[in-house]
Amino acid sequence: MILPRRRFLTMFAAVASCAAVPALAQRRQLPATFPLFDAPPASHRLTHFDVTAEGLTYRLFLARPRAEAPAAGWPSLWMLDGNAAFSRLDAARLEAHPGLAVIGIGYPIEEAFDGASRARDYTPVPLETPTHGRGRDWQFGGQEAFRARLLGPLSAALAERVPLDPARRSLWGHSYGGVFTLATLLQDPGAFRAYMPISPTAGFGGGALQAMASEAPRLQDGSAEVLMMLGDSEHRSGTPEPAEPRPSPDTMELGARLARRGDLNVQVKVLEGLGHGATFAASFPRSFVLAEA
Template identity: 35%
Template sequence: MSDLSFDLLLSPACNIVRRRLLGALAGAAVLPGCAGAPPPAAPQRFDPARRMGPSVWDEGGSRHYRFERVVAAAASGRRYRLWLAWPRRAAPAGGHPLACLLDGNAVADTLGAAQFDALAEAGDAPAILAIGPDSDLRFDVAQRAYDYTPPVRGDGPTWDDEVLQRRGGGADAFLDFIAGRALPALAARAPLDARRHTLWGHSYGGLFVLHALLRQPLLFSRYAAADPSLWWQEGFILREAGQPAPLPAGRETALLLMQGASADERGPAPPPAGADAARVERMRRQRASVPPEAGRMLVDRLGRRPGMRAEFRAFPGVPHGPMLAASLPAALALAARAPAGMQTG
């Protein structure tokens, strides 16, 4: 069903969710890529040392949601912040939809009371589980490089960046943490609808979302990948898609793959500060290893599987970094969508 648009398939209530969230995220400004928007500003260099500001979890500023922040440890001893939010209203008969969001510190620093109010007022509001590092950094670059990347080989370590000695390959262990520790933490506080468990991630997080879909599709029924790093390990995830795990029978599995400005629009990515020429060239080769249309091709391929509904959605003019915020409304609308065959009021 990859040739069909989610806009035709989503309920009217779900489209309302997306419109209200877009408005709440944009505020007084117009999102890049929307009609009438000014040209996007030149992308700024990624700052791994950027820290969080006060969040709605600290301020408790939504009359529609309850908020809690807890710390949980994985079997490895790695510690994570779980940003939990669930609607104050009584849960539907089947429980609340769930949106599990990676890069939780950055998400908590992005979503505010207006976005939670828009979710609650638009229809079937999802419970939120955002998972981030146990620090005040928006991103922990080394930890997310390990947690969000799949294991590549069994006879030695998977390197995200061998020159920097930055390990990768921890995605399966992180999936175990989500299933065994993170999801139960929210389920203990609010009833959840097992038919509507959505996983969202951006960049390396989007790579993780695709790996989860291809290897452990029982854990979530809906997957939203924003600007996934398809180039990682010269297209490893595209090769992994050639042998996906069987989809669960008797239910629909949904994929929404979102991509922002094309490589031609973005121009060459600025190299990391202090990177040597050999590392810059290796990064360039990795990014050139997959064609610009790889995302569309992957959606078309996976969308042919029985039981899978897949869509590619373009965000013209939106640079890679801003895709984190720009993709959240569509992901949360996907989470709120009624299960197939269920009527909405």
């Protein structure tokens, strides 16, 4: 179901230094706006629609290339936190990649982020109780169920609207979305051709990702691309800033561990001077290039 345009395009004021931090959803958010829908690109057709799977409803945003599709379908970039991602995309970004389908996987909300839903969907079962979300009765650990919905009914709904090449799809996620991106890489590496974990909360749940990495299956044929990006000025909300800028040790260690695998081509990019929220949109240029490659 497509929302009326008046309701869909409501006011939003983003706080770039904080956006996408899991704790952000505990604060009051203003409704999101989507300038891209007001000034659409010449290269893509834009739409959004809701899909219900297993009693949960997701809002899918789609930028479909206007040109004739290749025989195998379009390469595609799948972006978690789709409401926030499409609120920050602009026409110039899409026009620079006219042969790339871009998909935002979001929620039927007026705000940019749904903190409780992303905590439920994007995280593995924690080894220790997370501190984020306390007092809001957040649930964690549903990433496997969400991945089944993503690759099942949500993917099927997209296939009805746009031809996509299953061998050329990429997954992008920021913060908790980065956790899901890494968890998918570690549990089902063949699901996507490329993985883009941006500022992932790599220490989530007392090292749940590190435990998964110890038992992760390898790709039997070919390899996957991994582009990990993070700022050197990130730190957990409520903790003091480090004396000197430095990237997250947990994230850097996990990146180095993945780089030792023979079935992965891993790039780790440290974005100097950027905090957690600022890496969200700063990651777009490299991510789009890799997704279309």
